[in-house]
Amino acid sequence: MSKQILVFPGDGIGPEIVAEAVKVLEVANDKYALGFELSYDELGGAAYEKYGTPLADETLERARAADAILLGAVGGPQWDNLDRPLRPEMGLLKIRSQLGLFGNLRPALLYPQLAGASSLKPEIVAGLDILIVRELTGGIYFGSPRELRTLENGERYALDTLPYSESEIRRIAKVGFDMARLRGKKLCSVDKANVLESSRLWRAVVEEVAKDYPDVELSHMYVDNAAMQLVRAPKQFDVVVTDNMFGDILSDEASMLTGSIGMLPSASLDANNKGMYEPCHGSAPDIAGKGIANPLATILSVSMMLRYSFGQLEAADAIERAVGNVLDQGLRTGDIWSEGCQKVGTREMGDAVVAAL
Amino acid sequence: MSKQILVFPGDGIGPEIVAEAVKVLEVANDKYALGFELSYDELGGAAYEKYGTPLADETLERARAADAILLGAVGGPQWDNLDRPLRPEMGLLKIRSQLGLFGNLRPALLYPQLAGASSLKPEIVAGLDILIVRELTGGIYFGSPRELRTLENGERYALDTLPYSESEIRRIAKVGFDMARLRGKKLCSVDKANVLESSRLWRAVVEEVAKDYPDVELSHMYVDNAAMQLVRAPKQFDVVVTDNMFGDILSDEASMLTGSIGMLPSASLDANNKGMYEPCHGSAPDIAGKGIANPLATILSVSMMLRYSFGQLEAADAIERAVGNVLDQGLRTGDIWSEGCQKVGTREMGDAVVAAL
Numbered sequence: 001m002s003k004q005i006l007v008f009p010g011d012g013i014g015p016e017i018v019a020e021a022v023k024v025l026e027v028a029n030d031k032y033a034l035g036f037e038l039s040y041d042e043l044g045g046a047a048y049e050k051y052g053t054p055l056a057d058e059t060l061e062r063a064r065a066a067d068a069i070l071l072g073a074v075g076g077p078q079w080d081n082l083d084r085p086l087r088p089e090m091g092l093l094k095i096r097s098q099l100g101l102f103g104n105l106r107p108a109l110l111y112p113q114l115a116g117a118s119s120l121k122p123e124i125v126a127g128l129d130i131l132i133v134r135e136l137t138g139g140i141y142f143g144s145p146r147e148l149r150t151l152e153n154g155e156r157y158a159l160d161t162l163p164y165s166e167s168e169i170r171r172i173a174k175v176g177f178d179m180a181r182l183r184g185k186k187l188c189s190v191d192k193a194n195v196l197e198s199s200r201l202w203r204a205v206v207e208e209v210a211k212d213y214p215d216v217e218l219s220h221m222y223v224d225n226a227a228m229q230l231v232r233a234p235k236q237f238d239v240v241v242t243d244n245m246f247g248d249i250l251s252d253e254a255s256m257l258t259g260s261i262g263m264l265p266s267a268s269l270d271a272n273n274k275g276m277y278e279p280c281h282g283s284a285p286d287i288a289g290k291g292i293a294n295p296l297a298t299i300l301s302v303s304m305m306l307r308y309s310f311g312q313l314e315a316a317d318a319i320e321r322a323v324g325n326v327l328d329q330g331l332r333t334g335d336i337w338s339e340g341c342q343k344v345g346t347r348e349m350g351d352a353v354v355a356a357l
Numbered sequence: 358m359s360k361q362i363l364v365f366p367g368d369g370i371g372p373e374i375v376a377e378a379v380k381v382l383e384v385a386n387d388k389y390a391l392g393f394e395l396s397y398d399e400l401g402g403a404a405y406e407k408y409g410t411p412l413a414d415e416t417l418e419r420a421r422a423a424d425a426i427l428l429g430a431v432g433g434p435q436w437d438n439l440d441r442p443l444r445p446e447m448g449l450l451k452i453r454s455q456l457g458l459f460g461n462l463r464p465a466l467l468y469p470q471l472a473g474a475s476s477l478k479p480e481i482v483a484g485l486d487i488l489i490v491r492e493l494t495g496g497i498y499f500g501s502p503r504e505l506r507t508l509e510n511g512e513r514y515a516l517d518t519l520p521y522s523e524s525e526i527r528r529i530a531k532v533g534f535d536m537a538r539l540r541g542k543k544l545c546s547v548d549k550a551n552v553l554e555s556s557r558l559w560r561a562v563v564e565e566v567a568k569d570y571p572d573v574e575l576s577h578m579y580v581d582n583a584a585m586q587l588v589r590a591p592k593q594f595d596v597v598v599t600d601n602m603f604g605d606i607l608s609d610e611a612s613m614l615t616g617s618i619g620m621l622p623s624a625s626l627d628a629n630n631k632g633m634y635e636p637c638h639g640s641a642p643d644i645a646g647k648g649i650a651n652p653l654a655t656i657l658s659v660s661m662m663l664r665y666s667f668g669q670l671e672a673a674d675a676i677e678r679a680v681g682n683v684l685d686q687g688l689r690t691g692d693i694w695s696e697g698c699q700k701v702g703t704r705e706m707g708d709a710v711v712a713a714l
């Protein structure tokens with residue numbers, strides 16, 4: 001039976017990088033007889049322009065029906081002053097939440113070929129390979145009440161709510177432990193249990209889940225310390241599991257340790273491993289349309305899709321090898337370029353990966 | 358008229374490092390005829406041992422009456438399993454809130470003598486001098502409701518609340534702008550206005566306050582991007598102003614960029630510049646009592662006290678120069694030691710600063 005892949009090119013550099021990733025996906029589709037059928041729709045600013053909303057109802061239905069989703073990136077300055085519900089990010093938050101994509105995997109991997117790109121000393125980051133598991137559909141991103149009101153004294157007053165239930169914590173903790181089991185067998189759960197009630201419950205539930213994973217070494221760390229330790233000695237981490245807001249901050253910090261955020265893919269999975277796949281970087285409106293953006297993060301997101309949603313490990317590995325191969329050839333887009341390498345554009349980079357595949 | 362300084366040695370290495378800072382304070386007191394009178398009390402774990410609570414009522418009254426407070430550090434594993442209200446951190450949070458110490462200044466300064474200690478490449482951090490201004494008495498640290506309850510389906514459920522009022526934001530924004538005016542005239546306000554209501558109000562109020570500071574260049578940054586930019590290019594920042602939780606995370610990240618967190622002081626100020634001064638680092642129970650802790654962050658906290666609470670700029674500068682002087686002499690505690698330098702203990706380091714003064 002055929003598998004449906006819904007593609008959202010998105011905003012900014014999204015369409016350019018997705019075009020290259022789709023080329024790679026189609027080659028893999030033929031070569032490994034994956035039976036994928038691709039269709040396209042819009043999310044974010046592009047959806048606002050087309051439908052007047054960053055996630056149209058019919059788009060959401062198509063997304064529900066799809067087996068996996070590939071996304072470029074959303075957002076841009078032209079939509080920054082829209083009302084909150086109309087802004088591109090709200091399309092992203094809504095699709096995450098409506099599809100139950102609670103498990104966000106964000107690897108921070110240093111490619112040996114790009115070791116020099118990091119702002120950290122080589123000995124601190126050489127061989128870096130961290131996986132941040134971020135809870136993506138709960139916490140302060142979605143808690144209510146959330147409001148802006150005027151107090152009796154005339155002052156404006158705003159509030160957000162950070163809620164977590166046992167089951168929300170349990171399912172993301174399991175993802176963390178499962179990932180740790182497939183990797184270095186070390187899980188660090190990050191919270192602020194010395195201050196937050198939600199973090200105290202988080203820590204308690206993670207401890208309970210740990211009983212089913214005696215082979216995984218569990219540690220707990222406060223978020224402020226984690227932000228420090230990522231800078232001081234990032235290689236101490238294997239898998240990190242944390243809540244939505246802390247995961248947003250720490251995964252961005254961790255990705256920047258590699259110096260090449262243009263290389264990092266991500267996956268957002270539901271309970272059945274249906275997922276949305278997108279690069280970690282944003283829509284980079286400043287370089288949109290110039291044909292210079294790095295498509296490798298999006299291409300590697302395709303590899304994650306094959307691995308996590310379809311169990312096509314051979315095809316997934318082949319794409320990762322092809323990416324390693326083009327780096328070995330010395331091909332670099334501007335963001336990862338260094339002296340002695342050959343600077344290429346978005347399309348050339350995509351073509352090179354296709355050729356290597 | 359004499360000025361009252363209340364000293365909390367605190368827990369772990371607190372008493373050792375405070376002893377050295379007090380020596381320096383007393384020399385400055387004599388030399389510059391500051392008229393300081395010192396008295397001592399307990400906060401945190403030490404207070405729990407003495408009074409059965411991490412902040413006794415009579416201690417709080419003495420703190421209210423004092424003109425400034427010097428604190429070592431609080432916390433330790435022996436108190437980690439106490440009920441939340443009895444834990445050392447709660448003494449710290451309570452004194453911050455009860456004394457209205459809303460303005461937390463956390464400099465991240467790279468000493469040229471210690472440039473090699475950073476995990477970042479020298480060219481990325483050379484000359485680094487950032488000031489993080491953290492809101493310290495509001496937001497999710499103190500919001501209510503905060504609770505753990507059992508839902509109808511039997512699940513546990515916890516929540517925290519992140520509230521900010523206009524006046525809370527306005528007063529910390531002013532501190533940010535005032536500090537920027539005294540330094541590089543650049544202020545970056547960090548929030549998550551694309552997701553949080555409290556951040557949208559934060560951004561709006563910061564914009565309003567900016568009208569009174571046309572000479573300061575204001576920018577806004579999302580917290581996830583700020584966590585990245587601190588790693589990528591930290592020298593782009595001068596003063597950063599942000600909320601309690603984001604400030605906790607980003608100030609720890611920023612301090613670690615210097616590689617020598619044993620050197621970094623902090624100030625927590627009320628509306629009248631009365632303040633509590635403490636090192637950025639914690640109580641380091643693992644090395645407590647060994648006489649090897651670095652007292653310089655606490656000594657530099659004394660310098661901040663003289664500067665911010667008492668306007669004694671000459672004495673404050675003299676202490677900073679004395680610290681620079683002992684570093685120039687090549688004296689180093691273990692945490693900042695490197696090949697070719699002379700390793701000294703806590704007391705020798707304190708004595709050297711006194712001698713240099």
Ligand SMILES: CC(C)[C@H](C(=O)O)[C@@H](O)C(=O)O
Pocket residue numbers: 089092093248551552581
């Ligand atoms: C665009 C924004 C709402 C989003 C988030 O904070 O989750 C982004 O920063 C991310 O990490 O995917």
Ligand SMILES: CC(C)[C@H](C(=O)O)[C@@H](O)C(=O)O
Pocket residue numbers: 194195224446449450605
């Ligand atoms: C001990 C803890 C409650 C405290 C905080 O989070 O504020 C500490 O991390 C700090 O930054 O001073």
